[in-house]
Amino acid sequence: MEYTVNKLAQLSGVSSRTLRYYDQIGLLKPARINSSGYRIYGQKEVDLLQQILFYRELEVSLEEIIKIINQPTFNQTAALKNHYNNLKKKRARLDKIIATVERTIASKEGGISMEDQQKFEGFKEKMIEENEQKYGKEIREKYGDETVDVSNAKLRGMSQEDYQAMAALGEEILLLLEKAYETGDPASDVAQELAAKHKEWLMYSWPNYSKEAHAGLAEMYVADEPFTAYYDKNVKGGTEFLRDAILIYLGMK
Amino acid sequence: MEYTVNKLAQLSGVSSRTLRYYDQIGLLKPARINSSGYRIYGQKEVDLLQQILFYRELEVSLEEIIKIINQPTFNQTAALKNHYNNLKKKRARLDKIIATVERTIASKEGGISMEDQQKFEGFKEKMIEENEQKYGKEIREKYGDETVDVSNAKLRGMSQEDYQAMAALGEEILLLLEKAYETGDPASDVAQELAAKHKEWLMYSWPNYSKEAHAGLAEMYVADEPFTAYYDKNVKGGTEFLRDAILIYLGMK
DNA sequence: ATTGACCTTTACGCAACGTAAAGGTTTATG
DNA sequence: CATAAACCTTTACGTTGCGTAAAGGTCAAT
Incomplete structure (x- = not known):
């Protein structure tokens, strides 16, 4: 049996465009081309196409x-296994x-100020990105991709509970900042x-801790408006005070 | 704070290309363009970008x-819910x-490999054809075309699981043949x-069972080279021994 | 004044096709 | 037998979300 x-x-x-x-x-050549230039497919090509469509169904790239x-x-099996791992990763990501x-929908509906939720999410992402940009390369070189990816994933997948705990710690820090600022030292x-x-708060959200990174973040706080706004919210000059305290704590000043 | x-x-x-x-x-216009044509972003844009990146992380299209x-x-929530349903569908599909x-990997590995799978397919076809040739006419006359066609279809569409079971049975038969042959009787x-x-093995693959057909097959085994080769593989004269055993079993000898 | 680090726009490339457009071939119908 | 309808062909642009030049202006520092 032959087919055009x-x-x-x-x-x-599938569409004829797809076959072309x-x-x-x-990927799939016709059995022959007839005198008019038409593509002619035979049984062999039909079978091969079945196989191709099977793999395509599995989201394997062409x-x-x-x-x-x-x-x-045996190589086909290896390729499939590799693909299988990719699919699992994809699902894990999708699950998250x-x-x-x-959670976002729940908090939007439950009214628990979506704004805070989102801010938090954005903050997490931002942190991850910054971490990546500033220290990612070195850390990836030192510890390998997996370590970094895993900790990023961990951070992204942080639960509501963790968030609560972290938020509580954040509040405590603001209160402590007020008290500490009063000492003037x-x-x-x-x-x-x-x-x-x-540092504790940082490590909560930031699995890749280093003194350098911590110091860098402290400096960034002072340089970056949204952060200064946050730490100066209750205490004027609080951001700079925090940075100094951190630098001393890290033995860098 | 302003940013280029x-x-x-x-x-x-994100990359500057992304921002452009x-x-x-x-999606995100700069707050203003300065005299040199540079894009200048302000705090509002930073916040908006955070939101955008949040949604992007959720695989929402731009x-x-x-x-x-x-x-x-409230419309945002509705949009998110809609997106949520899409994600769920996507995951369901991914799960499948x-x-x-x-299953494919398992059958490729556990199975006696693709080659056997193909052989099996060939075997099935051959069996159907032979069945057709030798008994088809009579059976069609006796039971009607539909019966035959349906069982052929069933055989062709035999599942991987069935194949596994059948293959196991086939192995068992080979072992039993060795043991039985030692008795000499x-x-x-x-x-x-x-x-x-x-017989059990045959019925597995051969829905139209009859003593005559079974006996005919046994005779065919002896007459047909590929079959003798298969059953004589471990035991010389095994094919004839099998035929005799079958004929006795059927009360035909 | 020159260098280097910025910035700009334009534009091609990626995956896997969908969708014309412009034109040749075969088949059906009047 | 002519012509239309139904096929086939190649070429090429559009899709999504940018990466990656290329060609050229702007700004800060040496």
Whole structure:
């Protein structure tokens, strides 16, 4: 039995454009071209197309499919396993996204100030990105991609509970800042406790802790308006005081 | 605080190209353009970008994000719910795919590989054809076309699981043949068990069972080279022994 | 004054096709 | 037998969300 493009398209349920494209990229060549330049497919091509569509259904890229169908079975299995891992990762990511959306909807409906939720999410992302940008490369070189990815994932997937705890710690820090600021001395006990709490808070959300990073963040607080606004909210000059306390705590001043 | 593209890019962790693109599609316009044509972003834009990145993280398309951020919150919630449903569908689909990949890998590995799978397919076809040729006519006359066609279809569509079970049974038969052959007597208990298993195996793949057909197949085994090769593989003269056992089992000898 | 680090716009490239457009071939119908 | 309808062909632009030049202006520092 022989088929022209549209016949095969009808038979297999894909479009003729798809078949031409598969021809173009060398994934599925017709058995022959007739005198008028028409693509003619035979039984062999039908079977091959079945296989191709099977893999496509599994979300394997066409590039991968080309590799797969040109290889012996054991390599095909290896390729499938690799693909399987990718799918699992994809699902894990999707699960987290779904969880986040659920929480977001709940908080929007429950009225628990979505704004805070979102701010938090944004803050997390921002932190991750900054962390990535500033220290990611070195850390990735030192500890490998997996370590970094895992901790980022952990941070992203932080639960509501964790968030509550972290938020509580954040509040405490603001209160401590007020108290410490009154001493006027960033080296005072209270100020140093403040710095310690800040480190704790940081580690909560920031699995890749380093003195350098902490110091860098402290400097950034002073340089970056939204952060100064936040820490100066209750105490004028609080941001700078916090930075000094942290630098002393880290033995960098 | 004001930012140029690269400043904001660094702050937020996206690329400057991304920001220009967002400007281009009207997702995030800079607060103003300075005299040199530079894009200048302010605090409002930073906050908006946070929101945008939050939704992006949730795999909302940029087009959707444009709609969302231009709407009041209750509509935002509705949009999120809609998106949530899409995500759930996506996950359900992904789950199915993963299950299929798992099964495929298992069958490729656990199975005696693809090659056997193909052989099996060929075997099935051959069996159907032979069945057709030798008994088809009579059976069609006796039971009607539909019966035959349906059982052929059933055989062709035999599942991987069935194949596994059948393959296991096939293995068992080979082992039993060795044991039975040692007795030297096709009427022995072991040989009769062999014959019974063979019938079971046959019925597995062959919905139209009859003593005559079974006997005919047994004779065919002896006459047909590929079959003798298969059953003589471990035991010389095994095929004839099997035939005799079957004929006795059927009360035909 | 020059260098280097910024910024700009324009534009091609990616995956896997959908969708014309412009034109040749085959088949059906009057 | 002519012509229309139904096929087929290649070429090429559009899609999404940017990455990556290329070609050229602007700004800060040496």
